[in-house]
Amino acid sequence: MKVLVVYSHPNPKSFNAAILDAVKDELGKAGAEVKVKDLYAMNWNPVLSSSDFEQFSSGKLPPDIAREQADVSWADLLIFISPIWWYTVTAMLKGYVDRVMGHGFAYEYTETGPRGRLTDKRALLITTSGADEKTARETGMLDALNTTLVQGIFNFCGFKEAKYKNCFAVPFVSSDDRRRMLEEIREFVRNNI
Numbered sequence: 323m324k325v326l327v328v329y330s331h332p333n334p335k336s337f338n339a340a341i342l343d344a345v346k347d348e349l350g351k352a353g354a355e356v357k358v359k360d361l362y363a364m365n366w367n368p369v370l371s372s373s374d375f376e377q378f379s380s381g382k383l384p385p386d387i388a389r390e391q392a393d394v395s396w397a398d399l400l401i402f403i404s405p406i407w408w409y410t411v412t413a414m415l416k417g418y419v420d421r422v423m424g425h426g427f428a429y430e431y432t433e434t435g436p437r438g439r440l441t442d443k444r445a446l447l448i449t450t451s452g453a454d455e456k457t458a459r460e461t462g463m464l465d466a467l468n469t470t471l472v473q474g475i476f477n478f479c480g481f482k483e484a485k486y487k488n489c490f491a492v493p494f495v496s497s498d499d500r501r502r503m504l505e506e507i508r509e510f511v512r513n514n515i
């Protein structure tokens with residue numbers, strides 16, 4: 323099993339960093355081959371620019387995009403980890419998707435409409451929110467996340483399976499609750515590798 327973990331949080335002491343550690347630990351125990359993309363640490367450029375489009379139209383790929391596409395192609399399973407910022411993932415992770423999950427690589431257009439190309443892969447999305455579960459449901463935030471992230475990215479790109487888990491009210495719960503959440507993340511990973 324080859325696993326690409328795409329992690330997006332600027333603070334190495336964050337709860338998201340603890341999630342990354344738990345995920346890596348479970349993947350290690352399962353004997354998976356793992357590549358981790360720590361987007362802030364690698365100073366990923368998240369801006370899909372006019373220069374990128376110019377290179378696409380002349381049949382070239384910027385080297386950073388080509389490298390990431392090679393690693394996505396290598397993986398059987400992609401695991402994305404991010405906090406929820408303004409009802410979506412970080413702009414950093416969004417910019418990874420903008421630039422790496424490009425036309426011709428992650429999807430294509432056919433006579434019958436768009437078709438995802440990453441059909442041999444599975445995806446897990448792990449996020450954290452300030453909102454508790456009741457608020458996240460009542461405001462429509464959870465539905466919006468499922469639509470824009472699971473449907474809009476993973477289903478659109480043709481992933482054969484995509485599962486999503488959010489940890490709620492992270493800044494407001496006790497350390498015991500946070501430990502329990504990390505156990506749930508471990509179980510989520512164990513059950514899906």
Ligand SMILES: Cc1cc2nc3c(=O)[nH]c(=O)nc-3n(C[C@H](O)[C@H](O)[C@H](O)COP(=O)(O)O)c2cc1C
Nearest residue numbers: 336337338405406407408409450451452453492493
């Ligand atoms: C810029 C910014 C935007 C945020 N937007 C949301 C939001 O839309 N919904 C929400 O529930 N929490 C929101 N939060 C709270 C974070 O999701 C929460 O603090 C984070 O998931 C906790 O994990 P961490 O300690 O690893 O950062 C936001 C936080 C920041 C800094």
